[in-house]
Amino acid sequence: xxxxxxxxxxxxxxxxxxxxxxxxxxxxxxxxxxxxxxxxxxxxxxxxxxxxxxxxxxxxxxxxxxxxxxxxxxxxxxxxxxxxxxxxxxxxxxxxxxxxxxxxxxxxxxxxxxxxxxxxxxxxxxxxxxxxxxxxxxxxxxxxxxxxxxxxxxxxxxxxxxxxxxxxxxxxxxxxxxxxxxxxxxxxxxxxxxxxxxxxxxxxxxxxxxxxxxxxxxxxxxxxxxxxxxxxxxxxxxxxxxxxxxxxxxxxxxxxxxxxxxxxxxxxxxxxxxxxxxxxxxxxxxxxxxxxxxxxxxxxxxxxxxxxxxxxxxxxxxxxxxxxxxxxxxxxxxxxxxxxxxxxxxxxxxxxxxxxxxxxxxxxxxxxxxxxxxxxxxxxxxxxxxxxxxxxxxxxxxxxxxxxxxxxxxxxxxxxxxxxxxxxxxxxxxxxxxxxxxxxxxxxxxxxxxxxxxxxxxxxxxxxxxxxxxxxxxxxxxxxxxxxxxxxxxxxxxxxxxxxxxxxxxxxxxxxxxxxxxxxxxxxxxxxxxxxxxxxxxxxxxxxxxxxxxxxxxxxxxxxxxxxxxxxxxxxxxxxxxxxxxxxxxxxxxxxxxxxxxxxxxxxxx
Amino acid sequence: xxxxxxxxxxxxxxxxxxxxxxxxxxxxxxxxxxxxxxxxxxxxxxxxxxxxxxxxxxxxxxxxxxxxxxxxxxxxxxxxxxxxxxxxxxxxxxxxxxxxxxxxxxxxxxxxxxxxxxxxxxxxxxxxxxxxxxxxxxxxxxxxxxxxxxxxxxxxxxxxxxxxxxxxxxxxxxxxxxxxxxxxxxxxxxxxxxxxxxxxxxxxxxxxxxxxxxxxxxxxxxxxxxxxxxxxxxxxxxxxxxxxxxxxxxxxxxxxxxxxxxxxxxxxxxxxxxxxxx
Numbered sequence: 015x016x017x018x019x020x021x022x023x024x025x026x027x028x029x030x031x032x033x034x035x036x037x038x039x040x041x042x043x044x045x046x047x048x049x050x051x052x053x054x055x056x057x058x059x060x061x062x063x064x065x066x067x068x069x070x071x072x073x074x075x076x077x078x079x080x081x082x083x084x085x086x087x088x089x090x091x092x093x094x095x096x097x098x099x100x101x102x103x104x105x106x107x108x109x110x111x112x113x114x115x116x117x118x119x120x121x122x123x124x125x126x127x128x129x130x131x132x133x134x135x136x137x138x139x140x141x142x143x144x145x146x147x148x149x150x151x152x153x154x155x156x157x158x159x160x161x162x163x164x165x166x167x168x169x170x171x172x173x174x175x176x177x178x179x180x181x182x183x184x185x186x187x188x189x190x191x192x193x194x195x196x197x198x199x200x201x202x203x204x205x206x207x208x209x210x211x212x213x214x215x216x217x218x219x220x221x222x223x224x225x226x227x228x229x230x231x232x233x234x235x236x237x238x239x240x241x242x243x244x245x246x247x248x249x250x251x252x253x254x255x256x257x258x259x260x261x262x263x264x265x266x267x268x269x270x271x272x273x274x275x276x277x278x279x280x281x282x283x284x285x286x287x288x289x290x291x292x293x294x295x296x297x298x299x300x301x302x303x304x305x306x307x308x309x310x311x312x313x314x315x316x317x318x319x320x321x322x323x324x325x326x327x328x329x330x331x332x333x334x335x336x337x338x339x340x341x342x343x344x345x346x347x348x349x350x351x352x353x354x355x356x357x358x359x360x361x362x363x364x365x366x367x368x369x370x371x372x373x374x375x376x377x378x379x380x381x382x383x384x385x386x387x388x389x390x391x392x393x394x395x396x397x398x399x400x401x402x403x404x405x406x407x408x409x410x411x412x413x414x415x416x417x418x419x420x421x422x423x424x425x426x427x428x429x430x431x432x433x434x435x436x437x438x439x440x441x442x443x444x445x446x447x448x449x450x451x452x453x454x455x456x457x458x459x460x461x462x463x464x465x466x467x468x469x470x471x472x473x474x475x476x477x478x479x480x481x482x483x484x485x486x487x488x489x490x491x492x493x494x495x496x497x498x499x500x501x502x503x504x505x506x507x508x509x510x511x512x513x514x515x516x517x518x519x520x521x522x523x524x525x526x527x528x529x530x531x532x533x534x535x536x537x538x539x540x541x542x543x544x545x546x547x548x549x550x551x552x553x554x555x556x557x558x559x560x561x562x563x564x565x566x567x568x569x570x571x572x573x574x575x576x577x578x579x580x581x582x583x584x585x586x587x588x589x590x591x592x593x594x595x596x597x598x599x600x601x602x603x604x605x606x607x608x609x610x611x612x613x614x615x616x617x618x619x620x
Numbered sequence: 621x622x623x624x625x626x627x628x629x630x631x632x633x634x635x636x637x638x639x640x641x642x643x644x645x646x647x648x649x650x651x652x653x654x655x656x657x658x659x660x661x662x663x664x665x666x667x668x669x670x671x672x673x674x675x676x677x678x679x680x681x682x683x684x685x686x687x688x689x690x691x692x693x694x695x696x697x698x699x700x701x702x703x704x705x706x707x708x709x710x711x712x713x714x715x716x717x718x719x720x721x722x723x724x725x726x727x728x729x730x731x732x733x734x735x736x737x738x739x740x741x742x743x744x745x746x747x748x749x750x751x752x753x754x755x756x757x758x759x760x761x762x763x764x765x766x767x768x769x770x771x772x773x774x775x776x777x778x779x780x781x782x783x784x785x786x787x788x789x790x791x792x793x794x795x796x797x798x799x800x801x802x803x804x805x806x807x808x809x810x811x812x813x814x815x816x817x818x819x820x821x822x823x824x825x826x827x828x829x830x831x832x833x834x835x836x837x838x839x840x841x842x843x844x845x846x847x848x849x850x851x852x853x854x855x856x857x858x859x860x861x862x863x864x865x866x867x868x869x870x871x872x873x874x875x876x877x878x879x880x881x882x883x884x885x886x887x888x889x890x891x892x893x894x895x896x897x898x
Contacts, residue, residue, distance in 0.1 A: 261622045310681055316647040323641055512629050519633040538651040547651075554649035561641030565634040572630050 050549045051132040060132040061551035062563060067128050069526055069567040071121035073247075074574075075199075076240070076525065077114050079192045080248020081107050082162075084282055086185035093178055103275055104185075106582075107252060108166045113578045115162060119155070136540050142219035143227050144202055151198045158191035193241065200236050201228030206541050207532070208232045208304045213544045231304040235297035236532075242290050247521055249283030251575065254518035257511035258579050260504075270504035276514050277342060281418075283521065284335045288411060301535070308542065312535045320531055320557055322373055325403075327524045329367030332410050334513045334520070336363060339417045341510040347499030349424035362413045369406035372397040396459075404470045405455030408477050412447060415481050419488065426495040436491040440484045447480035522571060526564035534560070645695065649675070657743045659767040663750055663759040666766065670751025673744055679853065680748075683732065690733065691726050698757025711760045714749045722804070732813055734801040739855060741776075742769035784861050791864050793871035800856065816852065817842055822872035831869045 053060040085107040092100030129137045141148065165184045172181040208231040213222065256276030263269045302309030311317060340356050343349035372394055396402065419440075428436070454469040461469075536542045538552040546552075555563075655669055674680045683690035691697070701710035704724055708716070716723050721733035736745060746769045750761040785791055797803060797819075803812035808819045822830050835857030860868065 258626060261626065307679075311649070316649045316675065316681075319644050319647070322644065323637075326640060327637070512625075515626060515629050516633050519630055520637075523634065523637050534649070537649050552651045556646035556648040557644060558642035558646050561638045565638045568634055569631070576626075 049133075049135040051134060053128075053132050059551055060128075060549070064125065064128045064132060065563055066567055066570070067121055067125040069529060069564070070571055070574075071118065071125050072529065073522060073525065073567070073571045074114055074118035074121055075196070076244045076247045077251055077575075078111055078118050079196055079241075080244035080246070081111055081114075081252060082185065082188050082192060083245055083248060084252075085111075086182065086189060088278070089182055089185055093182060099274075103278070105166075105169050106275070108162075108169070110252070110255060110578060110582055111162060112166060113581050114575075115159065117574055117578070133540075136545065139219050139540075139545060140202060143205070143222045143224065146224060147198050147201065147228065151195060154191050154195045154198070158188060158195060161188045161191060196240060196244075197233075197237050198228075200240065201230075201233055203533075204230050204233045204236050206539075207308075207536055208301070209541050209544050213541075215544060215546065217544070232297065232300050235293070235300045239290070239293040239297050242286055242293050243525065245286040246283050246290060247525060249279045249281075249286065250518040250521040251279075253279030253283060253514040254575075255279075255579050255582070257514040257518075258576075259583065260506070260511050261508060262583070266504050269506075273345075273503045273506050276511065280335065280338055280514060280517065283517065284331075284414065284418075287331065288414075305542070308535050311537065312531060316554070316556075317531055317534065319373070320527065322371055323527060323557065323561075324524070325367075325370040327520055327527070328407075329363075329371060330520050331517060331524075332363055332414060333367065334517045336360075336414055336417045338510055338513045338517070339421045341507060341513070343421055343424055344507075345502040345505040346421070346424040347502075348426075349420070352420040352424065355420070359413050359417060363410055366406040366410040366413075369397045369402050370410075372402075399459075400470070401455050401458030401466060404458075404473055405451055408451045408473045409448065411477055412444065412451070412480065415484075416444065419484065422488065423492070425498040425501060426492050427498060428491045428495045430491055430493070433491055436487050440487055443480050443483050447476045450476040519568065519572065522568050523564060526567055527561075530560045530564065647694075655744075657747070657766075657770065659763055659770055661766070663761060664754075666747045666750040666761060667754040667759055668751075669744075670747035670749070670754075673740065673748055674751055678736070678740060678744075678748065690729055693752060694755055696756045698753045698755040701753070701757065709760070710753055710757060711749060711765075714752050715745070718745050718748060730813065732805050734804050734853065738801065738859065739853060741773045743773050745769070785863050786861075788863055788867050791867040793867055796860070796864055796868060800859065805852065819872055820875070823875040825873055827869050827873050830872050831865060834865065834868070 050060060053063050055063070085104045088100050088107070089104035092098060092104060161184055165181070165188055168181055168184070172178055205227045210226045210230055253276050256272045256279055260269055260272035260276060263272060298309070298312070301312060313321070336359065343352065430436070451473045454473050458466040458469050534554045537554050538547050539545065540547050650672065652672060655672065657669065684693050698710065701713045704713050713724070718736040721735065722731055725731050743766060746761055746766050750759050753759045753761065794808070797808060805813040805816040806819055807813060837852035837854060857865070
């Protein structure tokens with residue numbers, strides 16, 4: 015049953031989508047039918063249907079692209095480091111992929127059906143340009159599926175020596191296929207955002223060069239941004255899975271395993287999150303360079319308040335991520351010496367979030383304006399500008415890094431003779447960095463905007479340099495360090511696991527919000543300034559209605575992910591029960607024969 | 621019980637996010653439509669058209685709403701406009717802000733706005749005034765204001781177009797720069813704005829690149845001024861004749877304001893590089 019689920023559905027989904035494409039392409043390109051199909055289901059219109067299908071397809075796709083990345087890395091750590099614990103973790107990640115893969119394909123097929131029936135004219139236009147890449151996409155999906163099956167089902171068969179290395183190479187190939195598949199799909203959607211120069215509504219789609227359509231202005235920035243975001247997302251979902259399994263665990267052994275798994279997923283998610291804004295900055299810059307109007311719509315037009323919501327969400331991510339680390343220190347012997355610092359770090363984070371989420375101007379009525387003495391609040395106006403926000407976010411990143419460092423050092427006492435000097439050097443680096451960040455933040459109020467923009471680069475560079483410098487010293491200093499005791503994996507209060515769940519929900523919702531921003535800046539265009547959306551849903555909704563759709567998508571996603579988690583547990587339990595029965599039968603058989611050989615334990619079975 | 625707690629955590633988190641996104645100011649991006657103006661339009665309709673121009677063709681959101689280039693006007697300007705200049709009504713203040721933006725600069729902002737009558741008709745400007753008044757105040761633009769504006773627009777449309785300048789010697793580059801409002805952002809001889817490169821920096825540059833910078837300002841963005849990218853209108857290729865553009869480019873590359881060569885002696889601008897935009 016499980017194998018039918020995991021092997022069959024993904025392949026069938028691709029086949030259905032390919033069939034839809036094959037049927038739709040020649041018919042739609044020629045038929046003079048309507049531009050848009052009718053759809054009304056429980057108040058959901060055609061745009062809502064496509065939106066939900068696309069968002070869910072993307073969320074599952076991000077999951078099946080993100081998780082293999084660190085499954086492969088963790089398998090390598092286990093393989094080269096000789097620690098089987100990592101190998102088992104990597105396999106458990108991969109087990110989650112199988113059903114998620116099916117879900118990705120099913121939502122992809124639904125999306126294709128919706129597009130071809132609700133937006134037939136536009137879909138025909140896209141297929142006329144991208145058909146060859148769509149066939150390659152379907153072919154790669156097959157390759158990816160079968161590579162995944164080989165990777166998972168060959169795990170135990172190819173466990174030693176050269177066979178293990180070959181198995182690991184399968185994992186790498188899985189990532190390669192997945193990345194190419196994503197790059198191809200990104201070509202289609204970025205074409206809609208930033209089509210090549212010189213196209214008009216009258217340009218026949220057959221005359222558009224395929225490569226120029228794919229290799230458009232925003233294609234590579236989106237590729238890189240999504241690649242990183244998938245790692246963040248994959249880490250967060252694995253963290254949520256671990257939290258779910260931790261909370262439903264029956265034994266200390268299980269709790270210890272899922273506690274460790276949750277920590278690893280969270281570490282990867284937060285680590286990749288710190289790099290993500292740089293990719294986002296590049297994407298934003300390319301959008302501005304492609305079209306100033308599009309960039310302005312994104313940052314300063316009707317979407318300007320979206321960035322306040324984004325600040326609120328990222329504030330939650332920082333707070334929940336740090337909270338998880340701080341609670342985690344409770345299970346590390348020696349961590350109590352760092353406890354007094356936590357309240358100060360919390361203060362910095364809370365103040366940072368408040369500053370970051372402060373709007374530059376307040377929406378106020380006449381009386382409030384009169385009371386404030388102008389359109390800006392007499393005090394808050396100082397916090398609503400970029401100087402304050404850049405300073406706040408850089409100090410938040412620095413504080414998060416400090417949390418991680420304390421967590422890392424909690425149970426270790428360095429033994430190198432320069433340990434004291436090294437720690438002082440690290441402290442000095444933190445202090446200097448904070449001074450640089452605050453100095454440029456304050457100085458920014460006294461210079462022109464042009465100079466002020468340049469200051470943010472100095473602030474970011476100071477933080478990154480400090481992170482690299484401090485971690486370098488730490489690695490050297492903790493070589494051969496004396497342990498104060500092992501981490502007591504599994505000794506975590508339940509609230510820490512709810513923090514992981516909130517992190518996963520927030521990451522997912524943030525992806526939906528940023529997807530709305532990316533897609534919404536096209537406004538009333540299917541292909542920006544080339545193919546106009548003439549349907550009654552051509553307007554771009556305000557944040558409130560958009561947030562409702564995003565929440566519906568996230569709720570459906572987590573309901574399905576919950577099912578996947580449950581299936582994962584079910585599969586594991588059935589394997590476990592089967593093994594238990596075998597062990598029991600073996601013991602009885604040996605007892606009957608008087609065999610003195612030790613009985614196999616359940617630990618030998620995965 | 622654990623499963624219920626997990627479900628509650630997920631649903632409660634989503635509910636908080638949805639709630640926050642619904643209580644912030646809601647702005648929907650409407651599909652632009654062809655604007656038809658008439659003198660008998662009620663004030664609310666004028667304001668609705670003004671809003672479309674504000675968010676669309678007027679390009680106002682290029683600066684207003686960002687928080688750093690120009691004041692955010694939505695929801696507030698109608699409440700403060702009558703208090704800016706003693707003795708000046710809200711309507712008059714807003715009108716002056718559009719057609720003579722240098723008359724009053726809000727504290728904390730740079731003088732970067734250009735005369736909007738270059739970009740829009742008088743009737744369109746009055747719809748903008750009506751919209752801005754509606755942002756925290758009452759609309760006082762009336763049928764008389766609007767009828768007079770429409771009449772002025774009709775008269776302007778009926779008037780013969782200004783003669784196309786064909787003789788470069790008839791073009792005064794400095795007067796042209798002043799008339800087009802370039803000094804709102806660029807400086808010449810130390811006078812003018814600071815949000816775009818001073819014209820002296822263009823000396824010795826490739827004329828084709830300078831011309832492109834005038835007719836298509838986003839073609840190449842000066843890194844130093846990237847924070848203000850998008851501020852410069854894209855209409856100068858239409859506002860100036862080929863000869864005027866030619867003289868202007870040669871004035872810049874020859875060393876604006878610092879011993880510039882006579883326009884006629886300057887290198888030729890590629891003839892087709894400006895033609896595409898007109």
